[in-house]
Amino acid sequence: xxxVWSDSFARRVARFQGSAVREMFHWAQLPGIISLSAGSPAxxxxxxxxxxxxxxxxxxEDPVGALQYGITEGYPPLREWIAEHLRGKGISVTADExxxxxxxxxxxxxxxxxxxxxxxxxxxxxxxxxxxxxxLDTCEVEYLSAPMDGDGLIVDELARRLDGRxxxxxxxPNFQNPSGVSLSLPRRxxxxxxxxxxxxxIVEDDPYSELIYEGDALPSIKSFDQAGLSxxxxxxxxxLMPGIRVGWAAGPTAVLEKMAVVKQSNDLxxxxxxxxxxxxxxxxxxxxxxxxxxxxVYRERRDVMLHAIADxxxxxxxxTQPRGGLFVWVELPAEVDCGRFVRPAVERLVLFTPxxxxxxxxxxxxxxxxxxxxxxxxxxxxxxxxxxAVVKEQLTKT
Amino acid sequence: xxxVWSDSFARRVARFQGSAVREMFHWAQLPGIISLSAGSPAxxxxxxxxxxxxxxxxxxEDPVGALQYGITEGYPPLREWIAEHLRGKGISVTADExxxxxxxxxxxxxxxxxxxxxxxxxxxxxxxxxxxxxxLDTCEVEYLSAPMDGDGLIVDELARRLDGRxxxxxxxPNFQNPSGVSLSLPRRxxxxxxxxxxxxxIVEDDPYSELIYEGDALPSIKSFDQAGLSxxxxxxxxxLMPGIRVGWAAGPTAVLEKMAVVKQSNDLxxxxxxxxxxxxxxxxxxxxxxxxxxxxVYRERRDVMLHAIADxxxxxxxxTQPRGGLFVWVELPAEVDCGRFVRPAVERLVLFTPxxxxxxxxxxxxxxxxxxxxxxxxxxxxxxxxxxAVVKEQLTKT
Numbered sequence: 172x173x174x175v176w177s178d179s180f181a182r183r184v185a186r187f188q189g190s191a192v193r194e195m196f197h198w199a200q201l202p203g204i205i206s207l208s209a210g211s212p213a214x215x216x217x218x219x220x221x222x223x224x225x226x227x228x229x230x231x232e233d234p235v236g237a238l239q240y241g242i243t244e245g246y247p248p249l250r251e252w253i254a255e256h257l258r259g260k261g262i263s264v265t266a267d268e269x270x271x272x273x274x275x276x277x278x279x280x281x282x283x284x285x286x287x288x289x290x291x292x293x294x295x296x297x298x299x300x301x302x303x304x305x306x307l308d309t310c311e312v313e314y315l316s317a318p319m320d321g322d323g324l325i326v327d328e329l330a331r332r333l334d335g336r337x338x339x340x341x342x343x344p345n346f347q348n349p350s351g352v353s354l355s356l357p358r359r360x361x362x363x364x365x366x367x368x369x370x371x372x373i374v375e376d377d378p379y380s381e382l383i384y385e386g387d388a389l390p391s392i393k394s395f396d397q398a399g400l401s402x403x404x405x406x407x408x409x410x411l412m413p414g415i416r417v418g419w420a421a422g423p424t425a426v427l428e429k430m431a432v433v434k435q436s437n438d439l440x441x442x443x444x445x446x447x448x449x450x451x452x453x454x455x456x457x458x459x460x461x462x463x464x465x466x467x468v469y470r471e472r473r474d475v476m477l478h479a480i481a482d483x484x485x486x487x488x489x490x491t492q493p494r495g496g497l498f499v500w501v502e503l504p505a506e507v508d509c510g511r512f513v514r515p516a517v518e519r520l521v522l523f524t525p526x527x528x529x530x531x532x533x534x535x536x537x538x539x540x541x542x543x544x545x546x547x548x549x550x551x552x553x554x555x556x557x558x559x560a561v562v563k564e565q566l567t568k569t
Numbered sequence: 570x571x572x573v574w575s576d577s578f579a580r581r582v583a584r585f586q587g588s589a590v591r592e593m594f595h596w597a598q599l600p601g602i603i604s605l606s607a608g609s610p611a612x613x614x615x616x617x618x619x620x621x622x623x624x625x626x627x628x629x630e631d632p633v634g635a636l637q638y639g640i641t642e643g644y645p646p647l648r649e650w651i652a653e654h655l656r657g658k659g660i661s662v663t664a665d666e667x668x669x670x671x672x673x674x675x676x677x678x679x680x681x682x683x684x685x686x687x688x689x690x691x692x693x694x695x696x697x698x699x700x701x702x703x704x705l706d707t708c709e710v711e712y713l714s715a716p717m718d719g720d721g722l723i724v725d726e727l728a729r730r731l732d733g734r735x736x737x738x739x740x741x742p743n744f745q746n747p748s749g750v751s752l753s754l755p756r757r758x759x760x761x762x763x764x765x766x767x768x769x770x771i772v773e774d775d776p777y778s779e780l781i782y783e784g785d786a787l788p789s790i791k792s793f794d795q796a797g798l799s800x801x802x803x804x805x806x807x808x809l810m811p812g813i814r815v816g817w818a819a820g821p822t823a824v825l826e827k828m829a830v831v832k833q834s835n836d837l838x839x840x841x842x843x844x845x846x847x848x849x850x851x852x853x854x855x856x857x858x859x860x861x862x863x864x865x866v867y868r869e870r871r872d873v874m875l876h877a878i879a880d881x882x883x884x885x886x887x888x889t890q891p892r893g894g895l896f897v898w899v900e901l902p903a904e905v906d907c908g909r910f911v912r913p914a915v916e917r918l919v920l921f922t923p924x925x926x927x928x929x930x931x932x933x934x935x936x937x938x939x940x941x942x943x944x945x946x947x948x949x950x951x952x953x954x955x956x957x958a959v960v961k962e963q964l965t966k967t
Contacts, residue, residue, distance in 0.1 A: 173796065174768050174796040174797060174798040176798075177823065179736045179737070180683060180684065180827065181682070181684055181686045181708070182686050183682070184827055187827060187830045189830055189833070196640055209638065211637055211638050212637075214632075217633065217636045217637075219628060222628065222632075223625065226621075226625075226628070227621065227624075230620065230624070234612075234620075235615065238612065238617070238811075238813065239615075239810070240806075240812060241812055273814075273836040273840075274836050276834070276835065276836060276837055277835055277836045280836075285578060285579060286578065286579055288581075289687075302833060302837065305830065305833055305834035306835070308834070309682060310579070338577045339577070367572065372572075372577055398572040399572060400572040408638075412636035412637070413638045414634075414637050414638060414840065414842055415636065415840055416836055416838070416840045425574040426574045429578065432586075432587055433707060435587070435700060435703055436674070436700050436706070436707060437674070437675055437704070437835065438671040438672050438674060438675045438814055438836070439672060439674055439700065439814070440814070441814070442814045443812035444813055
């Protein structure tokens with residue numbers, strides 16, 4: 172009898188779903204294809220020369236610190252910068268309450284492993300970012316999928332549905348991936364209060380808050396948290412570049428300490444060279460102007476996409492009007508299965524992300540996520556036109 | 570009632586032990602201290618100028634590829650190089666059977682999560698690298714600790730003790746951390762055969778094989794594996810530098826594919842810039858000479874340490890004579906608790922790693938791990954002298 176790996180797999184493997192987004196990466200290589208699928212920032216905005224300068228400076232000034240093993244919690248000056256940056260947003264933390272992670276996704280994975288036994292309950296927004304669901308799946312959690320409207324997660328509705336004691340509420344309050352929707356100010360306050368009353372931790376995943384194209388930034392959920400029950404995740408992927416994998420978690424040391432033990436066994440620490448490069452980049456005085464440039468480019472692309480959808484999608488399509496972030500979310504009539512549009516779309520050389528993968532309650536087949544950040548305006552026009560034609564064609568078939 | 574994080578912790582948290590090695594990092598800052606504790610390579614050997622050149626070349630030639638999101642399995646040219654490198658060592662793999670990871674430790678963590686449910690059995694060498702045990706602890710495994718002698722894991726003894734079906738044998742066959750011992754050639758063959766007969770997977774963790782100071786390199790366990798049951802982990806930490814966190818797993822796609830799903834939810838992919846820098850460094854023609862230089866420096870340091878132990882440790886101390894790697898392992902009489910030597914050693918300004926943390930069967934209190942790679946020869950002399958005095962003093966007390 173031969174050795175068969177799957178005979179040795181853990182129970183959790185049965186829950187694994189590949190990422191619908193990452194599976195698109197293969198098709199994204201087809202010549203002439205327009206990808207509205209991935210959530211990638213625009214590479215023409217990467218600060219390559221500033222990066223080069225910072226990289227050389229790190230090698231001049233601290234090569235050994237950068238290239239030797241480092242401490243698990245991260246490079247102290249960068250932790251200091253992050254703490255200061257968060258205090259500027261009304262989040263009261265010290266550098267000790269900040270841990271550097273290998274992308275903010277790692278922070279989510281570490282946190283989930285500290286909290287969840289198989290069968291434990293988690294609250295997620297419906298829809299939710301795929302990799303968050305994947306991390307939760309590895310711990311074999313049970314999901315409570317909370318509905319959203321144009322003001323984000325409907326907290327009253329969540330309160331009504333709460334039974335059992337969920338251990339964690341996962342929230343992405345700003346320009347959520349995938350929906351593009353933001354949690355309103357009153358609901359932020361209300362969510363922090365509900366969590367305090369019911370003794371539920373909150374993870375506030377906030378990769379997009381700097382990518383705001385209109386209106387005022389809203390205070391974080393954490394700024395309303397008096398009970399020390401929330402942990403805030405941030406990322407440099409969208410304001411600098413994602414390939415370098417540097418993010419952070421900020422929250423009470425009671426939970427960060429346990430996350431650090433998991434991190435020791437996961438990757439020991441985050442790349443010390445890259446932490447130093449990022450520290451120089453965020454302190455070089457160019458960051459505000461750089462973020463303004465990103466906002467300007469993405470705002471234009473969002474506008475082009477919204478107009479193109481209005482022009483080319485069928486009247487039955489409902490879609491969000493995001494005030495920031497990277498995505499527009501499209502909802503088609505309930506009976507439609509957007510998963511079946513993928514092949515015809517690839518044939519017309521356009522990619523989108525079907526929405527079902529962002530759900531764990533069996534809903535969402537009639538939804539799709541469209542990205543506007545990593546496509547030039549005329550290609551957005553053309554891509555949405557192609558996709559609109561596919562959608563119309565498919566709707567007449569159903 | 571206040572919110573208390575520990576009320577929400579998963580069951581696994583009760584098993585968490587901080588790393589005895591990483592806890593020493595704080596003391597390592599004391600002025601005048603000599604640390605024989607960490608397993609760090611010598612930073613004066615880091616190829617800083619070659620790194621600078623490679624970094625600038627990556628930014629010249631492929632800044633977008635380096636800084637944008639990348640594929641989970643890793644940068645194809647680096648996977649190609651690794652596959653070729655392994656084939657040169659008699660390990661038959663293609664690039665598709667190689668996955669880049671954020672240090673080889675991440676590969677261990679991903680593998681463990683693919684295989685283990687709570688209560689499943691794992692075979693570990695006694696002693697075993699701490700971070701391997703930490704990763705296993707997060708999955709709440711049960712341990713079968715297999716004894717070693719001067720030829721490594723005693724396979725006959727393991728075969729006798731096997732009951733139940735362990736899912737995995739964790740082996741570090743070359744210059745093991747912490748013991749410094751290598752698995753003999755006949756036992757490599759025997760271990761592969763035992764695993765095939767009993768349908769047990771093997772993970773062969775091999776960060777040190779290039780650090781060989783005498784004798785011939787032995788073929789890997791994987792080269793004897795006809796059943797496709799083994800996965801080989803490698804690292805650039807010891808031949809280039811560790812701070813950059815680039816390693817790999819090589820093995821059957823049946824298991825790598827599942828590890829990739831876990832990696833998606835953990836850090837999406839390994840730093841794309843650093844993968845490209847490493848790819849240039851390993852292909853720049855300087856690697857063989859660089860490894861020779863490392864061997865020469867470490868061989869001298871090993872010799873100095875072995876002589877110093879002979880000179881300064883009490884006669885009751887037994888210790889290994891490693892033919893490579895970074896560590897000497899010291900065993901004192903069974904009744905001694907080396908954990909109690911840490912404080913007096915710190916007072917004398919010397920650090921070592923007590924051995925208990927490398928065990929999960931309650932043994933090992935009478936052992937200690939000494940590192941020679943990251944200490945200059947005269948400091949090794951002095952450090953071992955200080956430590957020998959502490960050991961003698963403490964032995965007379967017990």
